[in-house]
Each structure stands twice: as C-alpha cells, then as structure tokens.
Amino acid sequence: MRLFFGAMLLLISSIATSQNCQNTLSGYIIDLHDQSPLANATIILAGAETAVITDEKGFYSISGLCDATYSLQISHPACSTQAVRVIVRGDTERTVNMEHHLEELGEVSVIGSGNSKANKTSQEQQVSTVALQVNAAGSIGDALKGLSGVSSLNTGNTVVKPVIQGLHSSRVVLVTDGTRLQDQEWGVEHAPNIDINNAGSVSVVKGASALQYGGDAIGGTIIIKPLRVPQADSLYGSTLLTGASNGRGGSITSTLIKSYNSGWYGSIQGTLKRFGDFETPDYILSNTGAYERDLALRVGVNKFSHGIEASYSIYNNELGILRASHVGSAADLANAIANTGVPNFTEDFTYEIDSPKQEIKHQTAKISAYKRFNDLGKLSFQYDYQKNNRLEFDIRRDSDDVRPAIDLELRTHTTTVDFDYTADNTIVAKAGILGRAQTNFPDPATGIRRLIPDYDRIDFGAYLLGAKTLNDWTLEGGVRYDFNFIDAQKFYRTSFWEDRGYDVLFPELVIEDLGTQFLVNPEFTFHNISATAGAGYDLSDTYNLTFNYALSNRAPNPSELFSDGLHQSAARIELGDIRFDKETSHKISVALSRKHNNWSFTLAPFANFISDFILIEPTGSQQTLRGNFPVWEYRQTNARLLGIDIDNRYIINEYLTMTNQLSIVKGQDRTLDLPLINIPPVNTTNRITYTNEKWYNFNFWIESQYVFRQNEFPDTNFPVFLVESNQNVTVDVSTPPEAYHLLNLRGKVDFSLNTTSKLEVALAVNNLFDTTYRNYLNRQRFFADDLGRNLSLQLKINY
C-alpha cells in the first residue's frame, strides 16, 4: 500500500513544470480533533529532496516553488502519513488537518482546511462545547440561543424552539448526523426532539445555503454531529451530573466509547433528566416539570478507505405545560392577561406532571456507509427510519378520561447517496440524491377531531455543490431540485367546507359525505429549485469579506394547509388554506470579519425577501357556545427581513477575554406595510472571562444579557364580551413586554484524578438578581413571569 502510494506521488509530482519558481508555500498542520497545531510534523515535497519540519505553532514554509501542482507527504509521530496535492500559484497558503491517533495504520486521511464547514461563504457558527455542557440539563434550543442571530420561541422554559434571524418552525431544518429530523417541526409549541448530550458538535448555517440537507431552510439549518471516534485501541467516556435549584432537579448523562485500532468502535450514551415545577422570583409555575430519558447506541467500523455504521437512538420526553396557561374561552384569556400578579392556578411544588402536557417519543434507526476512491472522492450512503409519536394531553371535561387530545405518529424512511470529490483540496465538489417516504397517522381514538390529517408524502431531491479556492478568493455555488407529493385524507366540517367556498372550487375532492362532515382527498405536488452562490475574499491577513446569495423554496406545511378549528392553547380559531402555493425566499448575506491576535470580530448584515410568505393573523371573530373567539387565518404575503449580527472578541491580556454579541432583526409585511409578528427584539450579550491555567484551569465569567423591548409589532388585539362586567373589553395580545437585563455567572475548575481521568467542577448562577421579567417570544408571557434565579452545580468526570 505504502509503496503504491509513493509511486503515485512520484508520478504526480513529475507533472510539475518549471516556470517562475520563486513561490513560497506555507501553512499550518492542525490536529483534526481539537484543532491544536502539530509541532514537529515533517513535510516532504515528493519528487524533490526538500523536507521541512513544523515549528511549535505547527507552521511550515517551503520556498522556491513554481506555479505548479505539488504533492506533499506529511508525517507526524502521532499520526499516519498523509498525502496532499497542492496547486501553487504565487505565494500559497495551505493548512492541513491531520488525523491524530492513527499510529499503527498506514491509512491516509486528507482534510483540507475549512472543509468541516457546510458552506464557505454563508454565515455559519458553531456552538462551543462549553455551551453544550452548560446547557446539559436544558435543551438544544437553550444552547443555540448563545449564538448571535439565534433566539428561541418558547412555550414555558422546557419547550424551546430555535429561531434563526427571525424565522422558525418549518423554516429551520435540523440535521443530526446526516439525518433530517422529522418530528412535526411545524408546530410553534413543538421543540426539537433531540438530546443535547448526544451532540458532539452543533453548528448553525443562517439561511438556505446548506443545500446538501434541503432547499427549504429559509431560516437556516442546524447541523448536529456526533462525537468523532478515533481509530485507536481505547476505552473512554464521561459522566456529567447537573443539579439545579430552580425546578429542584437535574440531569445525568454518560457516554462510553470503545474503539479498536482496526477501526471498529461502539458507543453508548444515555441521559436522564428530571425537573419539578419551575419558579419565578415570586411564585411556583405549577405543572411545568419535565422528565426526559434518552439512549443512543452506535456500532461501526471507520477506516480511511471505507466505513459502515449502524445506530439507534430514542428520545423520550414528558413535559408539563403551565396549568395557568390553559384557557377555555377568549374571555378566560382576557381575564388571565388582566391579572398580572400571581396566576390563578398556583399550587405547591411537585414533581408530578399532569394535563396539560406533552409526551414525545422519537426513535431513529440508521445505517450508513462510505467508500473512498483514490484520487477521486468519497461515496456515502445512508438509510434511516424515524418514528415520531406525539401525544398532547389536554384538560378534559371528564377528568377520568386519560386519553390524549392529540395522538400523532409520523413515520419516515429516508435514503441518501452523496459523493464528495476530494482529489484536489482547492476544490470542493459534492453531489447527492435523496428519496423519502413519510406517513402521518393521527389516531382517531382521541375522540377529538384531528388537528393534522392522515397523509402520505413522497420527497425526492438532488443537489450539486461546488467551491473553488484561488489565492485570496473563494468562490462557491450550488443548485438543488426538490419534488414533494402529499396525498392527504381529511374530514372537513360541511359548514367549514362550504364557508370557505371549497364546495365550488374543489367538488371533486370529496370522496365521502357523512352528513355533517366530508371526507376529502386533496393532493399536492411541488417542484422546487433552490440555489446558492457566494464569494469570499481575503482583504489582508486579518480581514476577510464574504458574500452569499441563497434562493430557496418551501412547500406549505400541514398546519398552514389544513388547520380548521379551535387552537385551545392559543384561545383562537385557526384556519389554513389548501390553495396555498410555496414560499420563495431570496436572501443576501454579507460578512466582514477580522481575525487577529487580540481582536476578532464579524459584522454580518443580511436581507431576506420572501414572497408568498405564509403568516397567520387575526381576521375577525366567531361565535361559539364557549363565547366569542378571535379567528386567525393563514395568508400569503410578501415579507422582508433585514438585520445584522455582530460578534466581537477582545483578548485583554493572558487572563481576561471580553466577548460581545448584538443581534438586530426587523421584519416587515410589505403588502400591508406593517411589522411582522413575533420578531425577536434587539438583544445584546456581553461577557468577561477570566482564565488562569495555573489554578486548576480556573475559568470564570460574568455575563450580561440585555433584551430590548420589541417596539415594532402588529396590532392583533380583539374585543371580547365579559359577562362579569357586562361590557366589551379589548384583549391586548400584541403589546410586547418591557426590556429586561439578566446577569449570569459561571466558574469552573479541573482536577486530574490520575493520568487519564479528570474531574471538572462548575458552579453557575443564572438571573443572579432574581429579576422579574417576561419574554416577548414566550407564548406563556400572557399568563406568568419568566424564571427566577437558578443556582446549578455541574460535575464532569472524563475517564
């Protein structure tokens, strides 16, 4: 194998022809796993006798090179030897990542710098491993909020839905280890069904540029990857224990990984989380507990030339919904909003979770494989099956009736085949196809009309992406085609069908007349083209400018198409429309970044123009036996989102670092010339971190989080008749809450237990001053305050 390789290198290098031979090739050799520089790596210019060694910063430099293609052989005592082909044009920089831990194997792994990013010119940010750990007892949404431009739409504090640059739900795609999560993400009170502790890395692509995963991510794509397993004989793991005062609970999560030199590995990871009722500074939030149990298993073989993996994961979560947020009529909502003190339902602390609550079970089984072809690339295949069962329990008139009000089962099969061209590290080229079949089954045993109908869905997608690096320039582009077919069967009330005029428009869809209900069979077909184009330019060693354009299309989701009745938790009647067409977004984002020793920043403005944007807004009211309800209808309009995300990092001295983030987004309905609803207010986070490695790796930060009041919002207030006072009152559901400021602290120390084991102890306080506040993007802000002070202690043992 090695002999063959050497011969090949000779062959390639002989192609190099001599012209202007004054160029210098330089760069860094980096450890792929932790991005640390590798000193004492040997770089041999194949075919010549030139050999250089990296310095302690991992830097190397070879001069006297021509404009030609060269082959480098890179070796390091702790890594396997790699071959890299480099095109030299003028003075060239090339940084190479090396696969550490591969001592015995003569296999080769070549990963050009920046390849770990899904995209080179769009805004992509990674959640730090510290942020993942800090939120171990929270949710993935909590960890994502730490990034600029990412906020969350909450239902209480356990249902946390990520919002990227003002957009959420079906506009945000979540990808776990190559699998697009199919978990009924359309619902505003549906949080991603993912255990945060199973994530090795989490990154967010703002906008639709990550075409590999779908063309409909108008908001963005969240990419979650599992921990990488090294190719070495090893048994290791970690256990993380978190205890928190608010909610009087905590979590335990453990990971154990066994790996072999042969490339075989297996891992098991489990999480148990339990919380009782959370508390505001002044009262208990009754029925807000959570009980989560997750397990993930992986087994596979990972070699340079090929690999295969089988995995299974189950996510099980029971979430209480604030009892005081349950209303029966619009008048109840008016009364709840008028009461800004202690909510009506406030009981003693308990771990019990009663109705209203959600019980979610998400299972994923997957098999994936890849094969590398020398001098060509990597072919990957994946098949996954996901089964999502969502139960929502409402307060029933008959309290002995323990049936859920909503019982949805979504089953999804997906197959993908991708090819990644890797022969030339100045070029990224990827292509792939996807096939998906999905069935939704709403169980009629609930005795409540289905919120989402029975449907079968078929998706097909194909994409092609490319990027090229030329000295200071990076150019990239991609195109994707998606086909969606939805075949639904839905019961409509006869009165609704006729009221909407569907009897005139779609008489052919009715397949059965049951007197008061029609069974109809709507079918939808969508063909969507998405594309992205971008350019990056290195202005100097410190400054870089990128530009990215993304075109994306999204087919309407089931709630936008099919909603036809009372949404109890929102105390409003919601009406969808089967006539909807797809949404189209044109997003332009620009980023100027500076990377320098002590001061780095990124300024990233964006503009997103969305035509046929689907939104829901009040259109009138409807009389029912429970009183008058406001009617909210989905409609399509033209929208515009403008904003900027700013990240700043300043290293004051070897101990002190300051970071600052600011996110601004403005949303406008261009047709009505009104602000869009639920746009995150301007917010800024500032943090000062003190680190001193001599004191057991001591690390301490003070974080200030300031959220401004949202001053731009549409007026969605409605009148309701109150029997008690015998008069009409206006229900104020639009006015956003006041601005607020929270202060958080966290300190951490490490202790070495022996050569391989480490104990990490961290103590954190959130909302230090026990500030009373309400958050505009929390759907429970009408009913209760947000969380008070929380003291948490974390112990992490690596072994």
Added chain:
Amino acid sequence: MKTMKSLKIYALALTAAVLTFSCDNDDDTPEAVNEEEVITTLRVQLSSAAGSVTLQSVDADGDGPDAPVVSVVGTIVANTEYAGTVTFLNETESPAEDITEEVEEESNEHQVFFTASAGLNVTTVYGNFDGDGNPLGTVLTLTTGDVSTGNFTVTLRHEPTKPNTGLADAGGETDIEVTFPITVE
C-alpha cells in the same frame, strides 16, 4: 475480497432504498371522529304555575363557522318563582350525549354561574351542591321581579376555585357560555 465485501454492503443498501418506496402504501380510509369534547346544546328549562319557559342555544357544528342558534320559547312572567334545570348536550353524537350527567358526577370540578345584566330584575338561587357543599347549579330557582329587559348569561366553568364569590374570582376554564337576551313581562 475487500471490494467484494463492500459491494455486498452497497447491494444491501440499495435494497433498503428500494424498500423505502415500496412500503407504507396503506390506502385505508381513515375513521371519522365525532367530536366528544364538544357541547353543542345548552338548555335552561324553567317552570312555574304561570307556565314554562325554555332558553336554548344550539351550535350544531361546534367550533365550526356556523353561529349558535339562540332561542327563548315562552313568556317570562314578572314577580314569579321558577324551578329551573340546566341541561348540556352533545348532539353531534347519535343518540345525543347528555353531558349534564358528567358534570353532576364530577360536581367538585364544575360550577354553573348565572349572571343577570344591570336593570334585569332576575335573581337566582342554587338548587344543588357538590360533594363539599359548594354550589353546582344544574338545578336552580329563578325569581323574577318587575317588568324589565336585559341579558341573562349561563356559564359553565371547569375546575373553578371553590368556594368563590362569583365569576370574577372563580378562575378555571369556560366550557360553555351563552348570553340570552330576555324580557320579563
């Protein structure tokens, strides 16, 4: 040999891909759901020596777009004491489900409230009580005063705070609320 092995894996994988599209083809017609939680009908029957009166509101399509049909049959006579009962029905089911029974069984978790608007000379007294002796209200006595007109509202609250002094501090959720425009003649 190695190549053969990986070829086998790919063959297996492709089979799985084909399977993706061949299963899940159940074209079964879904089962219709008759709304069980809905109350379509509220009826207040009042009787006295002077004659009987029926106040009724029927919303046949539940939360659907059709508005409830509110009717008052009979004459409400001034200065009269009426014995009254309140009935809740779900008429989307056949035969209609009598929800009053359920309300009475779980009397601790329910209460019916009667509200007369200012100027309407009508007073009510609870005629039945829950297990703790607090008012329930599916049975009542309604007494009229002098001739007047106004709104008479019947509200069924689920899980109210009991005891309470009226709707204002009762809390809970509204299961049903109907306002009848009435005239005491």
